[in-house]
Amino acid sequence: MLIQLDRIREDPFRWQETLDFDADSLDRVELKSLSTVRWEGVISFVDPGFYLKGFLSYTQRLACDRCLKEITKPVESPLELLILTYLEKPAAEEQELQETDMSVIHLEGEELNMAQIFVEQLQLNVPMKPLCRPDCVGLCPQCGADRNEQTCDCSEPAADPRWAALAEFKEKIAER
Ligand SMILES: [Zn+2]
Ligand SMILES: [Zn+2]
Structure with missing residues (x-):
């Protein structure tokens, strides 16, 4: 899904979809499989930039790092992003410094690749060393x-x- 940001200056863009994603393509040995992912949110023009507020909800099956036992883990993952295009760049520098708690994306154009953001979130939600229990x-x-x-x-x-x-x-x- 590619979003043309210039169209969002007038009206916020909302989406809600369910996606099936092949866990193997994330290339993480800890991750065995993913359930269907519910992915929704809204992007609005905040001047400078665009504000994306999203949410992912799914279940991931992981292998315990120590005993290899399968772990089923529900994921409820909120996401907040500030998106700056080349148009907003100069004006946004100052504001960006104040918003250090929010991730910032810089775009060269006005086209936002939603698939990329989606995959990045799935990747971030895979724990480094999942354990079936802390004292395994x-x-x-x-x-x-x-x-x-x-x-x-x-x-x-x-x-x-x-x-x-x-x-x-x-x-x-x-x-x-
Ligand atoms: Zn274990
Ligand atoms: Zn032994």
Whole structure:
């Protein structure tokens, strides 16, 4: 969806749509899939610039960073943007400084690419290291057992990588 901003100077533009989006195209291993996304909002002329207020609502399925268990997470994501075109640029510099809590987009022309904003929001809503619960202890690196549910007889791996490096070094010496 491309929006011609010059048409919004008179009347605000409102939208409400439901979109299906392929989670794979976000290229995030943590993200398994997305439900249909409800995406709505309004863009109005605020002089200088345009003010976009939007809202995304959907469910994302993630893999726990430690045990790989699937996590279903509802997302209710509000969005506020100040959009400045080349026409507003000089006048808006000052105002922009006062509105540091709001994201600002600069456009070279008067055409706003809504798909780009939409995808960016989905991307931002994927947590860096999702966890099924804050104290998830993860999988055993040796046998793959889920340590949240069972204990295994594997010996604890060296916790500190420096010790692992030292052990490797000693082995090398022993080989000589
Ligand atoms: Zn987990
Ligand atoms: Zn184990």
